[in-house]
Amino acid sequence: MIYADHAATTKTSATAKKAMLDAMDQFWGNPSSLHTPGQKAAEALEEAHKTVADCIGAEPREIYFTSGGSEADNQAIRSAAYQGKRRGKTHLISTAIEHHAVLHTLAKLEKEGFEVTLLPVDASGIVTVEAVAAAIRPETALVTVMYVNNEIGTIQPIKEIGALCRERKVLFHTDAVQAVGHLPINVKEQNIDMLSLSGHKFQGPRGTGALYVRKGVPLLSFIEGGAQERSKRAGTEDLPAIAGMAAALKEACDHMEEINAKLTALRDRLIEGLSEIPHSGLNGDRTRRIAGNVNFCFEGIEGESMLLLLDDKGIAASSGSACTSGSLDPSHVLLAIGRPHEVAHGSLRLSLGEDNTAEDIETIIANVKEIVAYLRSISPVWKDLQKGVRTYVIQ
Amino acid sequence: MLYSEKVMDHFRNPRNVGEIPDADGIGEVGNAKCGDIMKMYLKIDDDIITDVKFETFGCGSAIATSSMATELIKGKPVSEALDLSNKAVVEALDGLPAYKLHCSVLAEEAVKAAVKDYYDKNGIAYDADQFAFDDHDHE
Missing domain, CATH: 3.90.1150.10 (Aspartate Aminotransferase, domain 1)
Incomplete structure (x- = not known):
């Protein structure tokens, strides 16, 4: 079998599998527990935050683990929209070629009263910085542009769009599910406020992902419960999966x-x-x-x-x-x-x-x-x- | 699997593919915009469909339903071909996924369109109601 569908998913790497098994053996405690097994798990979890953060030039505390890219996209966009609304900002900007995790979230927000602008792309599948600049208004709450398109693989001018958004004081999110582990990323240098990633696109396990949120950018939680992930994503952490994703990402970035x-x-x-x-x-x-x-x-x-x-x-x-x-x-x-x-x-x-x-x-x-x-x-x-x-x- | 073994067999080894240059009736249905077009050629002698061929632009089930439809009407009187229902095509293929049922409707319509063409060319009177199908839609 010749597998040529890596944008759909990838086979979990041996490194990721080993990290998952090790986590199951050694870090099976609940990271929220105060006893030794719990604290060992908490340390492993913190290590995973650090590994993922290092791969994209972020701080460990800026990484929130999620169930995947879709959840990260949903949380980033909805959080930015609802917080924008409190300040009278109800306009959201994106592109016509986003993944459905973004497009359907935006469509839902549109039904809730937000105004959405989907920018066209040129024949080569790239959105221009000028088009983003022309679409930004005083009431724009968020610009979200995917890093790499999942179908045609085009790479968007993320750093430039980020710089524009920084200058115009608009939050900038990128769905980087197809980019992380495949392209060098530095969220600080590229002016990215929020970034979504997914573990199984770089040989990590399914059901893992993360949202990077720049320090100082407030984030709403949509799963209520315990204080996991700095109270932004409740639910006992799936440490084996998280450890597997972190190991896979490190391997992908190293090579x-x-x-x-x-x-x-x-x-x-x-x-x-x-x-x-x-x-x-x-x-x-x-x-x-x-x-x-x-x-x-x-x-x-x-x-x-x-x-x-x-x-x-x-x-x-x-x-x-x-x-x-x-x-x-x-x-x-x-x-x-x-x-x-x-x-x-x-x-x-x-x-x-x-x-x-x-x-x-x-x-x-x-x-x-x-x-x-x-x-x-x-x-x-x-x-x-x-x-x-x-x-x-x-x- | 998405498709039954029978569908895959007719998709992989479609029966009666091609064109009949001196066909007595030709029917083309579907729309390239929607992603499927079927063209059916009939050779009719003495009210019997002596030969049938098809050409299809479409997905696996579009090709399989065209193929099965040709098998079901070959050698049959024209009246029997007109009675061919999309349900009969689906049953003969051991079923289709729900969202692929429109392919079988297209196969039925292609056969009917070819018969209508034969009637028109030969001045044979018919009841227009029996050919009253909409332009291809995905219902």
């Missing part, structure tokens, strides 16, 4: 440079190979994209069929077609970068990880070529394109 060099070479070869398919197009910026991400549209075919046939060949990938999501519309990200519906249905995302090899890439290229050719051979849309009854969108 980031070499892994990215390898993934960039694999990615570029994959883009080169798939570009040979006629009427295919890369989605997202060619260079301002995360090392492991490749996303293509192939005209005249539909994505789910492609995924099923790739799976038959032992290749695990994903698509932004409507049929893979169970909804009526294809990916909102592909629509936002200007792909028409019928082209967006034919998308394929291949997200690489450090276990992928150069041989895997050649196998993927050969199989995608064959499958696209086959599906086109039975597609009436492709036939119409060839006859000139329909017009190619991608030349």
